[in-house]
Amino acid sequence: MAEPVPAAVPNATDSNGTEVLNATAKFVATPEGTALAYGSLVVMALLPIFFGALRSVTCSKSKNSADAPETITSRDAARFPIIASCTLFGLYLFFKVFSQEYINLLLSVYFFVLGVLALSHTMSPAMARIFPESFPNKQYQLLFTQGSGESKEEIVNYEFDTKNLVCLVLSSVVGVWYLLKKHWIANNVFGLAFALNGVELLHLNNVSTGCILLGGLFVYDVFWVFGTNVMVTVAKSFEAPIKLVFPQDLLEKGLGASNFAMLGLGDIVIPGIFIALLLRFDVSLKKNSRTYFVSSFLAYIFGLGLTIFVMHTFKHAQVGGGAGRSDVREALSEPRNRAGSVEPGS
Incomplete structure (x- = not known):
């Protein structure tokens, strides 16, 4: 296996005008590492959608109030981008005014509790x-x-x-691991649990509601990603299991790898609840075929693959987020230097 080749780094100049070679070189992922990372992200995105959609069918028939789904109406879908925008901009102001360290500490505790409950519900x-x-x-x-x-x-x-109770104890062990180490595997376990629960428990009442939601979030993404730096600032400051990550340098560094490709949970949950709606519709027809579900699932695979290809080709990350749609779509690596700071992807 070929070792990663550092990219060329411009020389710095000291106070005497002498050029000094920058000691920190950006990591360049190998083709094998990149393919493994992207392929793993695609597989991890498909799993919660597939199983979450299946569980949503059972959930819709359940008489247990604890497992009752949350129904999204057309009015909810229309207001969602506005609420998400207000939340996103609020987070942006918080990170600008208050210390990032303390905010992320509070977020870590909050997502620890949510993650334990979500994982326990997933495992039950x-x-x-x-x-x-x-x-x-x-x-x-x-x-x-x-x-x-x-x-x-x-x-x-x-x-x-x-x-x-046994599920809760096992989930708490994973939660403590994430809280103490912030390891990428623990992050992915919580992320998958969040995504699966979202697809299972968030139900669209009809197809038109799904179209309103997807259309509104499309405008939301375009404005906050390309119109301002708000989304990028929040995404780089936000430390929480709201994304799935996979290292591009796994083949070189093993489980200690630190150069990640990322996929936000919003890119899984939002299309996922639409796909789950179509599966429930297929089931309601009482036929053996699952035409609508299979068609939409294949379309999602194609769309996700095309998105990753475009982002990798043009080297431009897309970032989206907000209340209920915390999402970081970045198919570019984020190398970390020796001091632990994050450098922009090359």
Whole structure:
């Protein structure tokens, strides 16, 4: 395997006018490393869409209030880009005014809690099949009420069992790993859990709502990515498992690799909930074929592949984000120098 070749770095000039070679050279990924990174991102994007869509069918039929999906209406879809824009610009101002370190500390704790719950919910169906029938599975109920007598009102009513507790413990281990190390594998585990839960639990009420949502977010992306530097600033400052990453230097450095290609969760969840809608429509037709689901799934694969190809060819990253659509689409590497700072992708 060929070693990565550093790109040419302009010489710096010291106070005496003598040229000094810059000690930090940008990493240039090998073709094999780039192909592995991009291919892995595509596979990781397809998994939560496929399984999330399947689980959305079951979720729509579930009578358990804890698993009830959140339905997105046309009004919600129309307001979504506006709310996302306000949130994005708010984050931009926060990073400009307050210390990035403290903001990311709060975000890490927040996403730790969300990640543990999301991963636990993702693992529950699989764990239910793994445990033997003889496993002592006790039922529990977490009930929090307000008032008394006839005026008593339920605030929280959550039912769970021993298997759910086991999932919660295992998810907490991953959460602590992410919180302490911020390792890319832990980041991807949480990211996949977020994406799968999003596709499963966020339901569009009809196709026109999906078109409104996708069209509005297209305008949102174009404005914030190419019209301002707000999106790029927030994306580079935001440390949270809101993206899937895969190192382009994995073949050279193993699990300690640090030059990542990235794909934002918004590029998975938003198309994913539309694809899940088409699968539920196929199921409602009560036919053996899954024409709409398969067609849209193949179209997504083509679109994602074309996007990565264009970004790699023109060396221009696209970044998008916001409330409910925290998304960093960057198919370019982000080399880190010896001091740990991030340099722009070459």
